[in-house]
Amino acid sequence: MHDFHYHDGTLHCEGVNLTDLAIQHGTPLYVYSANTILEHYRRLSSALSDLDHHIAFAVKANSNLSILKLLNDEGADFDIVSGGELFRVIRAGGTAKKCTFAGVGKTREEIEYSLNEGIYCFNVESEAELRFINKISNELNVIAPVAIRVNPNVDAKTHKYISTGKSENKFGIDFEFIEGLYETASKELKNLELRGLQMHIGSQLSEVKPFVEAVQRVAPLAQKLKQKHDIKFFSIGGGIGIAYEDALASGKDSWWQENDQNNTPLTIEEYASELVPILAPLGLKIMLEPGRLIVGNAGILISEILYKKVGTAKTFAIADAGMGDLIRPALYQGHHEIVPIQNTSNENETVDIVGPICESGDFFAQDRELPKLEEGEMIGMLSSGAYGFVMASNYNSRTLPAEVLVSDKTHKLIRKRQTYEDLINGEDL
Numbered sequence: 001m002h003d004f005h006y007h008d009g010t011l012h013c014e015g016v017n018l019t020d021l022a023i024q025h026g027t028p029l030y031v032y033s034a035n036t037i038l039e040h041y042r043r044l045s046s047a048l049s050d051l052d053h054h055i056a057f058a059v060k061a062n063s064n065l066s067i068l069k070l071l072n073d074e075g076a077d078f079d080i081v082s083g084g085e086l087f088r089v090i091r092a093g094g095t096a097k098k099c100t101f102a103g104v105g106k107t108r109e110e111i112e113y114s115l116n117e118g119i120y121c122f123n124v125e126s127e128a129e130l131r132f133i134n135k136i137s138n139e140l141n142v143i144a145p146v147a148i149r150v151n152p153n154v155d156a157k158t159h160k161y162i163s164t165g166k167s168e169n170k171f172g173i174d175f176e177f178i179e180g181l182y183e184t185a186s187k188e189l190k191n192l193e194l195r196g197l198q199m200h201i202g203s204q205l206s207e208v209k210p211f212v213e214a215v216q217r218v219a220p221l222a223q224k225l226k227q228k229h230d231i232k233f234f235s236i237g238g239g240i241g242i243a244y245e246d247a248l249a250s251g252k253d254s255w256w257q258e259n260d261q262n263n264t265p266l267t268i269e270e271y272a273s274e275l276v277p278i279l280a281p282l283g284l285k286i287m288l289e290p291g292r293l294i295v296g297n298a299g300i301l302i303s304e305i306l307y308k309k310v311g312t313a314k315t316f317a318i319a320d321a322g323m324g325d326l327i328r329p330a331l332y333q334g335h336h337e338i339v340p341i342q343n344t345s346n347e348n349e350t351v352d353i354v355g356p357i358c359e360s361g362d363f364f365a366q367d368r369e370l371p372k373l374e375e376g377e378m379i380g381m382l383s384s385g386a387y388g389f390v391m392a393s394n395y396n397s398r399t400l401p402a403e404v405l406v407s408d409k410t411h412k413l414i415r416k417r418q419t420y421e422d423l424i425n426g427e428d429l
């Protein structure tokens with residue numbers, strides 16, 4: 001479900017006209033729909049109502065303070081992967097008590113900061129890290145709450161760069177070693193509290209099967225660890241995929257259903273109905289860490305077509321946004337539906353939509369048939385709410401775009417466009 005639709009030939013986000021918004025704030029511009037974000041969160045929560053469940057939003061998908069505040073006010077927990085993300089959650093009005101800290105390379109500084117703030121749990125990804133957290137906790141004379149991330153060795157059937165649950169991925173600890181490690185920890189590592197068990201097999205999963213396989217494999221382990229070590233929670237990670245193709249079936253209200261059938265066989269309801277029966281008997285608190293599902297379809301990147309260039313092999317439409325603003329196509333062949341903000345043309349054209357950056361990988365679409373675009377027209381890259389702005393960079397010394405949050409008929413600038421001064425901030429001659 002999302003809240004982008006044409007009204008009188010102009011794309012709107014909720015009740016806000018995106019042409020007006022882009023003129024007011026300039027392009028490239030990220031725009032998010034608050035109601036879409038909340039709807040996704042609530043729909044997931046209600047599908048899991050039979051479980052003692054906690055939804056920890058994966059902050060790395062979209063870490064804007066206003067988005068975090070929106071979810072914090074709604075009651076979300078947070079899954080973080082750095083000290084910087086913890087800092088953001090706290091600034092947005094959240095607390096460390098609501099955060100689980102994942103990631104393979106936590107530093108001393110990050111561990112100390114999290115302990116001082118009272119983190120809910122570290123999700124530990126190696127024995128060395130487990131021992132290091134114990135050592136720091138001993139120095140600080142505190143007890144660190146930890147869970148171990150198990151690598152269940154299942155194939156998530158997603159892009160190899162976003163698959164995390166196979167033995168050859170760097171994430172988690174092999175299934176075979178987990179019980180032994182909880183034993184060791186409980187006997188030797190006196191500054192740890194074994195609070196849970198965690199897994200996360202990958203991102204943008206488009207079918208429920210790998211989730212079921214992984215949960216079936218790991219649930220008995222969670223049961224054992226509950227009996228032996230009194231763990232309190234089992235986190236099954238995030239990774240629920242969203243529809244990227246046909247993300248806007250113009251004029252149709254039933255967008256989500258359309259796509260559930262055509263592109264995304266995985267729905268929230270299917271996910272829940274398959275997993276809840278396996279999880280409920282555990283009697284553990286069940287945690288989820290969705291990122292993309294919550295914010296992905298809630299965002300759009302608006303860009304202006306600067307130039308058209310007709311060559312012998314191709315027609316290029318050169319946009320003022322590039323891979324520095326949205327890197328998913330360049331990084332892992334991510335697909336974004338591209339639509340005109342002003343739906344005027346009834347002629348189609350096969351084009352490459354490219355950015356201004358000096359890299360041949362800087363494109364949003366290749367050989368795609370789109371409504372014919374003119375110079376000065378604005379386009380929208382749909383489903384850009386997750387892993388969009390958060391991955392933006394200043395490469396080519398381009399300023400980071402502005403971000404706007406829409407709610408019904410109102411909109412708020414939630415991040416100013418960077419200035420040239422911002423670009424050199426911290427540098428010294």
Ligand SMILES: *Cc1c(COP(=O)(O)O)cnc(C)c1O
Pocket residue numbers: 058060061079081102103200202203204237238239240289290291292293386
């Ligand atoms: C990235 C990540 C998530 C979120 O993944 P999505 O595909 O955005 O749902 C959840 N848990 C962990 C540990 C992650 O690294």
